[in-house]
Amino acid sequence: xxxxxxxxxxxxLIATVLLVASTITLAIVVVPWAxxxxxxxxxxxxxxxxEKVNCIEAGLNFQAADIxxxxxxxxxxxxxxxxxxxxxxxxxxxxxxxxxxxxSGLYSPTTQYNSSSKVSPQQKVTLNASxxxxxxxxxxxxxxxxxxxxxxEVTL
Numbered sequence: 149x150x151x152x153x154x155x156x157x158x159x160x161l162i163a164t165v166l167l168v169a170s171t172i173t174l175a176i177v178v179v180p181w182a183x184x185x186x187x188x189x190x191x192x193x194x195x196x197x198x199e200k201v202n203c204i205e206a207g208l209n210f211q212a213a214d215i216x217x218x219x220x221x222x223x224x225x226x227x228x229x230x231x232x233x234x235x236x237x238x239x240x241x242x243x244x245x246x247x248x249x250x251x252s253g254l255y256s257p258t259t260q261y262n263s264s265s266k267v268s269p270q271q272k273v274t275l276n277a278s279x280x281x282x283x284x285x286x287x288x289x290x291x292x293x294x295x296x297x298x299x300x301e302v303t304l
Contacts, residue, residue, distance in 0.1 A: 207234030237266030
């Protein structure tokens with residue numbers, strides 16, 4: 149007598165219940181993450197958009213007469229009086245100096261304006277920097293506001 153070898157599988161009802169349960173479990177985990185991710189992206193994009201719109205009206209200016217420097221001290225002392233000629237407050241400034249044909253790296257002023265103390269529209273301020281001894285002839289000075297990515301440059 150031969151054994152009856154019948155294979156028993158999972159009933160379609162149980163398979164459907166397991167599939168629905170696993171889908172619900174996965175949704176419980178994924179949906180909150182997706183909502184949080186989407187909200188964070190909306191915030192980032194909104195902030196970037198607002199900054200770009202605000203920065204359309206940004207302006208920075210200074211003249212050669214607004215630059216003072218002493219190459220005899222070590223480190224060299226440089227000060228630049230800048231004017232915010234735009235309609236938005238500026239901050240987070242950096243200097244670059246052109247000696248010969250190349251620009252230096254970026255230097256931070258010792259008097260720094262940050263997001264809590266912006267240089268207001270139409271305001272003039274003097275930024276001071278101490279940089280390594282200048283070697284060569286100073287040919288140009290560039291001031292950059294990292295906020296709005298606006299810059300002004302004067303050739304000497």
